[in-house]
Amino acid sequence: MKNLVIRNLSKTYFDAYAGTQVTAVHDVSLSVAEGDFISIVGPSGCGKSTILNLIAGFIPHSSGEILVGGKPVKGPGPDRGVVFQSFALFPWRTVLENVAFGPKMRGVGRAEREKIAREYLALAKLSEAAGRYPNELSGGMQQRVGVARALANEPDVLLMDEPFASVDAQTRMTLQEELTRIWEAKRPTVIFITHDVAEAVFLANRVVALSKGRVLDEIAVDLPRPRVWDDLNENDRFKSLTGRVLQLVRSA
Numbered sequence: 652m653k654n655l656v657i658r659n660l661s662k663t664y665f666d667a668y669a670g671t672q673v674t675a676v677h678d679v680s681l682s683v684a685e686g687d688f689i690s691i692v693g694p695s696g697c698g699k700s701t702i703l704n705l706i707a708g709f710i711p712h713s714s715g716e717i718l719v720g721g722k723p724v725k726g727p728g729p730d731r732g733v734v735f736q737s738f739a740l741f742p743w744r745t746v747l748e749n750v751a752f753g754p755k756m757r758g759v760g761r762a763e764r765e766k767i768a769r770e771y772l773a774l775a776k777l778s779e780a781a782g783r784y785p786n787e788l789s790g791g792m793q794q795r796v797g798v799a800r801a802l803a804n805e806p807d808v809l810l811m812d813e814p815f816a817s818v819d820a821q822t823r824m825t826l827q828e829e830l831t832r833i834w835e836a837k838r839p840t841v842i843f844i845t846h847d848v849a850e851a852v853f854l855a856n857r858v859v860a861l862s863k864g865r866v867l868d869e870i871a872v873d874l875p876r877p878r879v880w881d882d883l884n885e886n887d888r889f890k891s892l893t894g895r896v897l898q899l900v901r902s903a
């Protein structure tokens with residue numbers, strides 16, 4: 652795991668349809684310590700996915716810098732794992748093969764990569780599903796495979812772009828609880844993008860509120876772990892933190 656530093660990051664797109672420049676990210680600075688978990692929250696169009704894609708190296712930035720473990724990001728790399736809303740699993744590979752894919756690409760031998768994959772599948776409570784194909788699983792299970800697959804690469808930074816947005820509310824709460832449990836066990840550095848304020852607060856150590864491509868504020872989440880919804884739903888501190896973040900985001 653490594654730290655992530657973003658300094659004065661900006662991104663301007665050329666909107667070919669309108670014939671104008673759009674500044675999606677404006678002078679964003681952010682520091683994420685090794686093993687930390689931050690959420691970036693904000694309304695649709697505020698630049699969340701753009702920031703994530705910049706960190707992932709999928710798109711070039713216009714100015715500023717992004718450093719992972721002190722090294723500038725110049726494109727995609729195995730040091731950054733990404734989990735998207737769409738599960739993006741290989742349908743022709745079993746769950747085990749999906750999770751073992753990253754290590755395979757790194758040249759890890761069969762026995763060792765299957766051992767790694769089984770460890771992460773166990774962590775995601777998916778051991779029973781190892782031999783199944785993705786289309787035999789529920790959406791929630793597929794997303795857990797997605798998380799296990801990203802973690803099996805042992806990335807320095809795990810980037811998550813609204814990964815739980817397309818599952819039902821009940822499953823989503825379970826996935827959130829499981830992600831916090833997995834994070835506590837493995838302590839990856841996580842950047843989690845969401846427009847859901849409660850989700851952002853539930854998961855993270857710090858919530859970064861974004862509006863119109865700018866950081867509005869950062870709020871430390873001093874809630875105890877392990878976090879479970881049954882405790883936090885009625886927790887006054889959780890309510891006041893979500894209230895504060897919501898107010899911030901709505902006032903912008």
Ligand SMILES: Nc1ncnc2c1ncn2[C@@H]1O[C@H](COP(=O)(O)OP(=O)(O)OP(=O)(O)O)[C@@H](O)[C@H]1O
Pocket residue numbers: 664665666667673674675693694695696697698699700701702846
């Ligand atoms: N490829 C592109 N070309 C032009 N403009 C873009 C492009 N991608 C994003 N934008 C614009 O940049 C701004 C930020 O978009 P972005 O997708 O990062 O926001 P977001 O907060 O992730 O939104 P959502 O929650 O809806 O996914 C928006 O105004 C969007 O229209």
